Amino acid sequence: MQLSQVVCCPNCGSQAERNYIADSDQTQTQCLSCDYLLVTCAQSGKVVEAYSPGVFCHR
Numbered sequence: 001m002q003l004s005q006v007v008c009c010p011n012c013g014s015q016a017e018r019n020y021i022a023d024s025d026q027t028q029t030q031c032l033s034c035d036y037l038l039v040t041c042a043q044s045g046k047v048v049e050a051y052s053p054g055v056f057c058h059r
């Protein structure tokens with residue numbers, strides 16, 4: 001089962017999508033506006049993968 005949730009992107013403040021991936025027990029947050037990506041372990045909250053463009057939406 002996949003749980004999808006709309007969240008606020010911590011990088012640019014736009015709409016981002018958070019998905020729970022049951023297969024790997026990970027939570028993936030992906031922003032469509034700035035390519036921000038954050039993958040965390042659902043159990044420990046540990047960051048597995050993180051990608052933040054930073055320069056795309058400078059404010």
Ligand SMILES: [Zn+2]
Binds near residue numbers: 010
């Ligand atoms: Zn963003």
